[in-house]
Amino acid sequence: MFFEGSEKKAEVIINDRQLSLLDDVNDEFWARLVSASNARILSCIKNESCKAYLLSESSLFVWHDRFLILTCGVTQLVNSIEFFIHELGINKIEQVTYQRKNEYFSHAQPSCFGDDAKRLAKYVSGKAYRFGPMDSHHNYLFHQDNHFRADINAKSYQLLAYQISRQASALLTTKNLAVERIRDFFCLDEILAGFTIDDFVFQPFGYSLNAIFEDQYLTIHVTPQADSSYVSFEANFDLITLATKILAILQPASFDLLSFNELSFAEKVVDSVPQDYISKSLVSEKLSNGYQVHFANFIREQVAYTRPIFLDIAEENHTL
Amino acid sequence: MFFEGSEKKAEVIINDRQLSLLDDVNDEFWARLVSASNARILSCIKNESCKAYLLSESSLFVWHDRFLILTCGVTQLVNSIEFFIHELGINKIEQVTYQRKNEYFSHAQPSCFGDDAKRLAKYVSGKAYRFGPMDSHHNYLFHQDNHFRADINAKSYQLLAYQISRQASALLTTKNLAVERIRDFFCLDEILAGFTIDDFVFQPFGYSLNAIFEDQYLTIHVTPQADSSYVSFEANFDLITLATKILAILQPASFDLLSFNELSFAEKVVDSVPQDYISKSLVSEKLSNGYQVHFANFIREQVAYTRPIFLDIAEENHTL
Numbered sequence: 001m002f003f004e005g006s007e008k009k010a011e012v013i014i015n016d017r018q019l020s021l022l023d024d025v026n027d028e029f030w031a032r033l034v035s036a037s038n039a040r041i042l043s044c045i046k047n048e049s050c051k052a053y054l055l056s057e058s059s060l061f062v063w064h065d066r067f068l069i070l071t072c073g074v075t076q077l078v079n080s081i082e083f084f085i086h087e088l089g090i091n092k093i094e095q096v097t098y099q100r101k102n103e104y105f106s107h108a109q110p111s112c113f114g115d116d117a118k119r120l121a122k123y124v125s126g127k128a129y130r131f132g133p134m135d136s137h138h139n140y141l142f143h144q145d146n147h148f149r150a151d152i153n154a155k156s157y158q159l160l161a162y163q164i165s166r167q168a169s170a171l172l173t174t175k176n177l178a179v180e181r182i183r184d185f186f187c188l189d190e191i192l193a194g195f196t197i198d199d200f201v202f203q204p205f206g207y208s209l210n211a212i213f214e215d216q217y218l219t220i221h222v223t224p225q226a227d228s229s230y231v232s233f234e235a236n237f238d239l240i241t242l243a244t245k246i247l248a249i250l251q252p253a254s255f256d257l258l259s260f261n262e263l264s265f266a267e268k269v270v271d272s273v274p275q276d277y278i279s280k281s282l283v284s285e286k287l288s289n290g291y292q293v294h295f296a297n298f299i300r301e302q303v304a305y306t307r308p309i310f311l312d313i314a315e316e317n318h319t320l
Numbered sequence: 321m322f323f324e325g326s327e328k329k330a331e332v333i334i335n336d337r338q339l340s341l342l343d344d345v346n347d348e349f350w351a352r353l354v355s356a357s358n359a360r361i362l363s364c365i366k367n368e369s370c371k372a373y374l375l376s377e378s379s380l381f382v383w384h385d386r387f388l389i390l391t392c393g394v395t396q397l398v399n400s401i402e403f404f405i406h407e408l409g410i411n412k413i414e415q416v417t418y419q420r421k422n423e424y425f426s427h428a429q430p431s432c433f434g435d436d437a438k439r440l441a442k443y444v445s446g447k448a449y450r451f452g453p454m455d456s457h458h459n460y461l462f463h464q465d466n467h468f469r470a471d472i473n474a475k476s477y478q479l480l481a482y483q484i485s486r487q488a489s490a491l492l493t494t495k496n497l498a499v500e501r502i503r504d505f506f507c508l509d510e511i512l513a514g515f516t517i518d519d520f521v522f523q524p525f526g527y528s529l530n531a532i533f534e535d536q537y538l539t540i541h542v543t544p545q546a547d548s549s550y551v552s553f554e555a556n557f558d559l560i561t562l563a564t565k566i567l568a569i570l571q572p573a574s575f576d577l578l579s580f581n582e583l584s585f586a587e588k589v590v591d592s593v594p595q596d597y598i599s600k601s602l603v604s605e606k607l608s609n610g611y612q613v614h615f616a617n618f619i620r621e622q623v624a625y626t627r628p629i630f631l632d633i634a635e636e637n638h639t640l
Contacts, residue, residue: 104454105432112427117633129628134424134548135482135574136456136619141628162455228454254455266625278598282625295628299456299619305586305602308449308461308615313437 003206005223005230006103007058008077008116012084013066013148015094020064022051029087034060036083037075045198045212052210052217054198059210059219065094070234072221074108078116085123095148095289096124100140101160101256102132104228113140131283131295137162137256138281139295149290155261157239159246161231163253164224172224173205182207182222186249191242192218227309240268247274254280254299265294276300323526325543325550326423327378328397328436332404333386333468335414340384342371349407354380356403357395365518365532372530372537374518379530379539385414390554392541394428398436405443415468415609416444420460421480421576422452424548433460451603451615457482457576458601463609470610475581477559479566481551483573484544492544493525502527502542506569511562512538547629560588567594574600574619585614596620 014021030053031041039057046052053060058070067084071077078098085093098120100113111119117128117140124144132138137160164172171177171185179199183189188197192211195218199209207222218235231250233239239246240257247255255277259265265284273279277298284294334341350373351361359377366372373380378390387404391397398418405413418440420433431439437448437460444464452458457480484492491497491505499519503509508517512531515538519529527542538555551570553559559566560577567575575597579585585604593599597618604614 105426107426107429107432109427112425114631114633117631121633126633128631128633130631131628133483133573135550140631142633163453230455253453278619278621280600280619280622282622283628284625285628293628294625299598299600301598302600302602305604305614308451308603308605308613311434311437311448311450311460313434313441313446313448313462 002105002228003223003225004074004103004105004108005072005221005232006101007070007072007221007232008075009068009070009099009234010077010081011066011068011095011097012081012093013095014088014092016092019092021062021067022049022064025062030060030062033080033083034069036079037071037077039071039073039075042200043198045196045210047196047212047214049215050212050217052198052212052219054200054208054210058208058221061210061212061217061219063215070219070221072223074110076110078111078119081120082123090123093124093144095146095150096120096126096142096144097289097291098142102138104230117142127288129285131258131285131293132281132297136281137254137297139256139258141293143287143289143291145288150261152261152290155238156234156236156259157262158256158258159233159239159243160256160258161246161250161252162229162255164229164231165251166226168250169224169226169229172207172222173226175204177201177205177207179207186220187245191245238262238268240265240272243272244274247277253302254297257294257296257298259294260291262294263292269296273298322425322548323543323545324394324423324425324428325392325541325552326421327390327392327541327552328395329388329390329419329554330397330401331386331388331415331417332401332413333415334408334412336412339412341382341387342369342384345382350380350382353400353403354389356399357391357397359391359395362520363518365516365530367516367532367534369535370532370537372518372532372539374520374528374530378528378541381530381532381537381539383535390539390541392543394430396430398431398439401440402443410443413444413464415466415470416440416446416462416464417609417611418462422458424550437462447608449605451578451605451613452601452617456601457574457617459576459578459615461607461613463607463611465608468609470581472581472610474556474611475558476554476556476579477582478576478578479553479559479563480576480578481566481570481572482549482575484549484551485571486546488570489544489546489549492527492542493546495524497521497525499527506540507565511565558582558588560585560592563592564594567597573622574617577614577616577618579614580611582614583612589616593618
């Protein structure tokens with residue numbers, strides 16, 4: 001069974017100080033926004049700074065002046081951005097950032113990044129980049145190109161782990177796994193002390209977590225099946241320093257680090273990434289919207305020959 | 321400008337000793353077979369053992385008892401195999417092997433490997449494998465599963481180079497480049513002494529070569545544009561030993577080696593691949609049709625940060 005864990009991600013910031021997306025916009029609006037992408041809301045947690053919706057495909061975070069949405073699978077996130085622009089009016093949009101990573105199986109996607117960027121460019125003039133080579137892990141990024149300049153303190157981090165260890169995959173695909181066991185596995189008590197947590201175990205497997213504390217968030221999404229495993233972490237606190245711990249837990253064959261406005265990215269990477277990982281790609285750029293973006297992909301050397309994956313031709317799936 | 325260099329490849333062997341595909345089947349048949357994939361024949365060279373057609377998208381080789389076809393771009397090679405089976409009749413088919421590597425941009429392909437394998441499985445019962453991880457370079461392989469056992473001397477080799485050096489890309493994208501200059505660049509006089517050569521420079525760039533000597537062949541296909549460059553070598557003589565020379569010429573950031581029935585693959589790789597390349601994937605399998613298949617992907621460590629690729633949203637292409 002194959003599931004495309006790779007996320008599309010959008011952040012939209014509004015310029016209307018009279019309007020709070022957190023306080024003035026109701027759940028029904030966000031449900032409609034999410035359903036525009038073909039996802040749905042499962043649950044919600046909230047504090048005075050932030051609201052976090054757990055989705056059938058990933059997560060939505062809402063603050064007073066912005067929202068952040070991540071959707072995976074074959075969802076079409078660009079539809080949600082379009083919905084928001086139509087509902088609020090283009091004049092209230094301060095900044096749109098849209099990011100999409102290369103999929104495991106892009107052939108099954110309803111659109112490619114180029115299609116998405118063209119859709120967005122109908123509403124906002126923007127720039128598009130690819131971080132990382134075409135033939136390997138990469139992230140596409142579209143951002144609105146206007147007067148907006150991001151606060152240098154608006155930092156965010158992603159750690160994307162591929163091909164986790166056989167042991168990690170086995171544990172995370174255990175039948176009827178309790179959330180507590182997954183929280184223990186990720187040592188979340190330690191990482192998320194004081195956070196409000198909302199998490200969900202999917203059937204037959206898969207795990208999503210939202211955690212908030214004041215305006216801080218962490219979201220984890222786990223697609224654990226061996227051979228196409230993928231675990232993503234996204235937070236607005238430092239995940240590079242946490243990478244040592246996360247990598248020890250998951251032992252992925254390959255992983256990506258991505259950050260916005262972490263100016264010590266390179267130094268932190270040197271300190272936190274174990275020596276047995278080799279940097280395959282290192283890309284950085286200061287965008288015209290003020291975000292300093294870093295992308296890095298790491299791999300481990302394979303020294304022993306393994307066997308290929310046998311594919312069941314008759315099976316109706318997209319693993320082929 | 322983007323062109324999908326990644327090839328699909330098929331080898332079909334017949335069991336009718338009264339029929340020679342080389343002597344008894346005319347050019348018009350092969351032209352129809354090729355056009356079934358949406359490619360066309362550009363030229364042909366021939367000797368007593370083998371005929372080599374240069375195609376608008378890659379190459380076709382015909383021997384007495386088999387043919388080998390490689391097509392790139394958005395061609396649908398499985399159509400050509402289906403054409404052949406329909407024309408000759410399924411009873412004359414001894415063995416079908418179909419191989420497809422991961423594309424740069426699979427979203428633009430008319431089918432995925434799963435679709436192709438299902439099409440083939442309607443005619444011949446077979447097995448399918450993936451060599452290499454889903455999130456990185458990999459090759460899909462389908463082969464008919466019957467009484468056929470490949471001759472242990474039926475060896476073949478592929479060397480696939482990605483992200484060739486800036487210098488190599490610059491030279492190979494030079495306007496109005498003469499074939500002689502490309503032959504010099506690849507030191508073909510040395511590699512192909514005694515071979516009959518048929519080569520072609522595409523506009524605005526791109527290069528294909530077929531070379532035959534008795535029953536030996538080499539085919540080279542060059543998609544030279546920076547950022548999505550790809551150069552493939554396929555031959556039935558040892559390309560692993562030649563890899564040292566080819567890698568020195570192209571200096572790719574990443575490359576794959578693949579072989580059928582090279583039993584000293586691992587040892588030769590150790591001897592021929594320069595130390596600055598790291599093995600990212602190593603896969604091997606003895607197929608039930610007798611072919612011992614090896615696949616290896618190598619990368620170079622990137623130590624300095626580079627800038628992302630800027631994408632022109634308005635441009636009508638598939639580089640996004």
